[in-house]
Amino acid sequence: MAWTKNVLRVNLETGSCTTEPLNMTWAHDYLGQRGLATKYLVSEIDPKVEPLSPKNKLIFVTGPLTGTMAATGGRYSVVTKGPLTGAIACSNSGGYFGAELKFAGWDMVIFEGTSPKPVYLLITDGKAELVDASHLWGRTVWETEEAIKKQHQDPQIRVAAIGRAGENGVLYAAIVNDLHRAAGRSGVGAVMGSKNLKAVAVRGTRTDAYQVADPDAFFTAVDAGKKVLAGNGVTGQGLPTYGTQVLMNVINELGALPTRNHRDVQFEGAMAIGGEAMHEKRPTDGKANLVTNGACFGCTIACGRISRMDPGHFSVKDKPQYHGASGGVEYEAAWALGAANGVSDLEALTYANFLCNEDGFDPISFGATVGAAMELYDLGILTKEIVGFEIPFGSTEGMVKLAELTAKGEGFGREIGQGSKRLCAKYGKPELSMTVKGQEFPAYDGRGLQGMGLAYATSNRGACHLRGYMVSPEVLGIPVKMEPQATEGKPAMLKAFQDLTAVVDSSGLCLFTTFAWGLQDIQPQLQAACEGDWSEERLLLIGERIWNMEREFNLAAGLTGKDDNLPPRLLKEAAQTGPQKGAVSKLDVMLPEYYRVRGWTSEGVPTDETRVRLGG
């Protein structure tokens, strides 16, 4: 069995750590990771619970392929009710933490209640204990990881921690593991902070905790899968060399790069902040921003960016702690910290990204919120007196200062830390918040890519590119090419993407494998690892079941079909330049069809027939 079949339940109120057997019926119905933890969560909490209250729960979870030889088999997720959206929150991360948790013998850790004082959880194989973290409270992710390793004299401990953002209630605070991999979105770090839980530290050395069901078949399937990844132009060459950042110029040329809070759809500074620019030698010190690429556990793609800043850059000139190599900007971060604000200084984006990693906050929601603040400033609603300094669009200094203040929870950074929905509402311009269900858009404009607009509107965790990546067919031609402005066939294609993504997110694998892999490549690996029937048909049913379970939770939490919407700017203000000039989102055309293919009513509620069909 690829599951350890062990769940660790931690009651932060009482300090107890107890072991219970994994519900294997649920494992068969929901696979693992995203699906399985969500099943636990929705079965254990009131959907209307206040996300930052002790009654919310926080689950760290692995998948059956986490910690195996499967390529990219190192993923874990954090599942909770999200404070940014009030909807289900599920954030996925790589690095080495997930595999280590599995090596220690755990599929899942469920945190309940709130600790009376700051603590961290220390797991050493089968032993788990809460340790006083008073001395770590107020410290960054990076300081926390170093301190825990030093305290226990073990450099091989893996740490997932919150920084000051999570402590200070930044609603998009992240949980960062291995220094720069993050369960980044939806504010899972804020929930962790509300529980006075500073970190989870794991050391796993067991070799008997789990084992794939059919080792011979597993090796064969894994080997075949790795060959496909290596031979594919995207996963074998494009991603390792340029990372996700290569998309910056693609999306800009297509006229779908949201710029200055979605006022524009093309950014004149795109070339300066894209993947190619990271390879260019800087005129200042003759060195490139990009040092090398990096891989997570078991990954044969290695898309990660490792960057080193120009030590003479104004943002770090007197801060040697940022002069070393660290996690560089990925596409979404570079877009949010750059194009969304009109900032085209790659070094400044890298610095802000370092701060997001160091203090644990989502660069997408942060950058997009800064974009909204800059528009409010442009309109004269926010002023220098309110903010403390000037923040016109394109202000590198303004963006950098806001990143520093948000990390520390000081000054106007406290307002930026609440996200653009609350910021824009407070200043009387709710329509300027570029969000769905309260979560900020990532780096594709829903007017330029119609399918992505629908994906944002219907994503269960608020605006997100990782729940149904319609960029693949609309831009990259994977698996088939669909015209960006077409609407026909998009609802059905999106449903297929959403269901397949739910399967991948529940397996322990990285979603990026699907640029090369289809379900026919993933299925043999799961089939060999897990006993039972894991046919493609059944896996897709599981994916659909997971999607509907998340939907039902959101409906019970108080969301309705009316929340499957986009800001008026995307529905009414046409794109002004480029090949998508004149376009607005045709959400009204696509949404009814999407509900129909989902087997939902015209109000967006799963029909009784759909509920019976999906079971679980």
Place this chain on the structure above:
Amino acid sequence: MKISLKLFASLAVHLPAEVRSRHRLELDVAPGATVLDVIQDQGIPAAQCAIVLVDGVWVAQADRATRELAEGEILAIWPPVAGG
């Protein structure tokens, strides 16, 4: 007839060194030149041309031999890439 050629990611090596960092080359091509003509004339490996856009609009592989370029158009090409 003047057009612009933009080459990104690993295809940039097919641009003259002096314009490589700008990723853009201004070209004079014969009237009626197709997308495929430019790809071949510039020595760009056709099999590496995964994303081909003219003024931001996708040109499918099957259309590259027949899609004629017009004065002032921008031909932009990428190898297989993706992100997220």
